[in-house]
Amino acid sequence: MSAVASSPLQLRRRASLGEASGWPDSVHPVLQRIYAARGVFGPEQVEHRLARLLSPQMLGGMEQAVDLLVQAIEGDWSILIAGDYDCDGATGTAVAMRGLRLLGARHLGYAVPNRFIHGYGLSPALVASLQPSPQLIVTVDNGVASVAGVAAAKARGIRVIVTDHHLPGEQLPDCDAMVNPNLAGDGFPSKALAGVGVMFYLLLALRARLFPAGSPARPDLSGLLDLVALGTVADLVPLDFNNRVLVAAGLQRIRSGQACAGITALVESGKRSLATLCASDLGFAVGPRLNAAGRLEDMRLGVECLLTDDVGQARRHAEELSAINQERRDLQASMVAEAEVMAANMAHTDAIGVALYEPSWHAGVVGLVASKLKDRLHRPVIAFAPASEENIDDLRGSARSIAGFHIRDALAVIDARHPGLIERFGGHAMAAGLSLKTCDYPRFAAAFDAVAQELIDAERLQAVLFTDGGLPPGAASLALARQLRHAGPWGQAFPEPLFDDVFECISWKVMGERHLRLQLRDPRDGAQHDAVMFNAYHGHPPPTSLRAAYELTINDWQGRESPRLLLRHIEPA
Numbered sequence: 001m002s003a004v005a006s007s008p009l010q011l012r013r014r015a016s017l018g019e020a021s022g023w024p025d026s027v028h029p030v031l032q033r034i035y036a037a038r039g040v041f042g043p044e045q046v047e048h049r050l051a052r053l054l055s056p057q058m059l060g061g062m063e064q065a066v067d068l069l070v071q072a073i074e075g076d077w078s079i080l081i082a083g084d085y086d087c088d089g090a091t092g093t094a095v096a097m098r099g100l101r102l103l104g105a106r107h108l109g110y111a112v113p114n115r116f117i118h119g120y121g122l123s124p125a126l127v128a129s130l131q132p133s134p135q136l137i138v139t140v141d142n143g144v145a146s147v148a149g150v151a152a153a154k155a156r157g158i159r160v161i162v163t164d165h166h167l168p169g170e171q172l173p174d175c176d177a178m179v180n181p182n183l184a185g186d187g188f189p190s191k192a193l194a195g196v197g198v199m200f201y202l203l204l205a206l207r208a209r210l211f212p213a214g215s216p217a218r219p220d221l222s223g224l225l226d227l228v229a230l231g232t233v234a235d236l237v238p239l240d241f242n243n244r245v246l247v248a249a250g251l252q253r254i255r256s257g258q259a260c261a262g263i264t265a266l267v268e269s270g271k272r273s274l275a276t277l278c279a280s281d282l283g284f285a286v287g288p289r290l291n292a293a294g295r296l297e298d299m300r301l302g303v304e305c306l307l308t309d310d311v312g313q314a315r316r317h318a319e320e321l322s323a324i325n326q327e328r329r330d331l332q333a334s335m336v337a338e339a340e341v342m343a344a345n346m347a348h349t350d351a352i353g354v355a356l357y358e359p360s361w362h363a364g365v366v367g368l369v370a371s372k373l374k375d376r377l378h379r380p381v382i383a384f385a386p387a388s389e390e391n392i393d394d395l396r397g398s399a400r401s402i403a404g405f406h407i408r409d410a411l412a413v414i415d416a417r418h419p420g421l422i423e424r425f426g427g428h429a430m431a432a433g434l435s436l437k438t439c440d441y442p443r444f445a446a447a448f449d450a451v452a453q454e455l456i457d458a459e460r461l462q463a464v465l466f467t468d469g470g471l472p473p474g475a476a477s478l479a480l481a482r483q484l485r486h487a488g489p490w491g492q493a494f495p496e497p498l499f500d501d502v503f504e505c506i507s508w509k510v511m512g513e514r515h516l517r518l519q520l521r522d523p524r525d526g527a528q529h530d531a532v533m534f535n536a537y538h539g540h541p542p543p544t545s546l547r548a549a550y551e552l553t554i555n556d557w558q559g560r561e562s563p564r565l566l567l568r569h570i571e572p573a
């Protein structure tokens with residue numbers, strides 16, 4: 001089988017990174033072990049109190065940005081928030097609009113680019129669409145690469161503050177202030193803030209200037225944390241301690257019924273419980289509904305859902321977003337199926353850097369195609385589509401990478417070796433976006449594979465699923481499942497607990513057309529466990545004796561809770 005075929009998955013158990021100490025007896029030994037494998041060794045490291053947030057004054061560029069915002073608010077300037085068309089950008093836009101209103105801004109508006117009309121970020125096309133011109137633009141989740149867009153704004157006499165978290169390129173825009181923890185030389189300890197997190201930090205610093213501690217009129221910005229949590233989880237930034245503080249506080253607001261009307265409606269539309277909501281619900285049920293608007297339609301619908309305080313209006317927006325998301329799911333399934341056929345036909349090439357292009361694909365969904373293929377092939381993948389139905393001469397690509405291969409840096413290498421081949425690019429270590437001419441696609445595909453062949457060693461091409469080892473006999477209880485559910489927040493770089501054990505499959509049946517429900521027996525003590533595995537039925541029965549990687553979850557059926565194993569991988573034992 002060739003290099004583009006998926007490698008057999010290898011289960012590997014995480015090692016403890018240190019000794020646990022100081023945990024109260026109420027913290028299950030299994031949870032202590034899980035924490036230790038993530039570098040958390042005592043209770044103080046999971047005290048996710050807002051008082052332990054890093055100081056906003058530690059972020060570079062903050063003083064200049066606050067100075068300009070104070071001038072704008074006191075001078076009653078017109079301020080425009082320039083957002084982005086993903087969930088991080090939408091929540092960041094809503095945080096900026098709501099927060100600046102609380103802090104005294106009166107003439108506020110926002111603009112979110114349509115990816116098919118304006119392109120990404122603060123582009124010249126987006127600036128040209130602003131009528132009348134605002135006096136100040138504040139970007140959210142974009143701007144560090146908007147050299148031409150900022151220049152266009154400045155040419156019209158508009159001041160610009162850039163707030164972003166993306167990695168900078170060789171040239172920075174000539175803006176009036178920039179706040180980005182990933183700028184060279186910025187000493188902010190957490191480089192993992194999402195765009196919405198950067199904006200929240202700017203609001204904290206602005207409040208400190210306008211309303212010193214103890215001021216009776218000091219606005220409460222904690223009401224924005226549900227939005228901050230959603231954007232942070234959905235953008236898949238690492239959940240370091242600082243981000244876990246933000247997400248935990250936001251989840252607490254949602255669970256206590258204090259979320260904004262839009263998030264509440266989106267949670268209900270996703271058929272999740274507000275009272276027991278966890279980070280994975282934000283990532284899998286809420287975030288995709290917002291993202292779908294930016295992928296297929298106009299993200300203004302998503303932003304409006306997050307800005308309204310009218311419950312009925314929020315529910316109508318959420319229903320419309322859910323319908324768009326279903327359309328996105330159907331389109332994605334079709335495109336992924338086509339991509340898998342294309343990858344199979346590439347078998348003879350032994351490609352390591354996989355580039356895929358189909359003229360009928362939708363530019364708003366290629367990122368999801370790249371992600372799915374990356375998971376299945378365990379190769380970095382870039383999927384391309386025409387920029388729009390009207391513009392087939394230009395391609396938009398979305399890249400997803402594997403651990404150890406910095407995809408944005410790889411694009412920078414290609415750009416240096418083949419000047420002019422890539423028109424624009426930007427992103428992170430694991431995800432990036434780019435544009436190029438359709439006629440240049442074959443040359444780019446070859447260049448991408450050449451860089452991947454050069455920089456990825458054979459060991460990186462082995463797909464590995466890390467687990468937290470086995471559960472002791474009798475440990476798979478409802479009490480432990482509850483403790484694990486609320487022990488996070490779990491997410492990127494702080495993964496949900498995953499166990500692996502050997503079981504006997506004593507019965508199974510198909511749910512729907514693709515899912516499995518199984519009864520498993522633990523051979524060590526004979527205990528039986530209810531288990532499910534989604535999208536796992538391919539026409540043949542599961543092994544009688546199997547090793548399973550699984551999460552210990554809660555099955556809530558008609559108000560009755562019971563422990564259940566959610567299988568992520570099975571193989572013959």
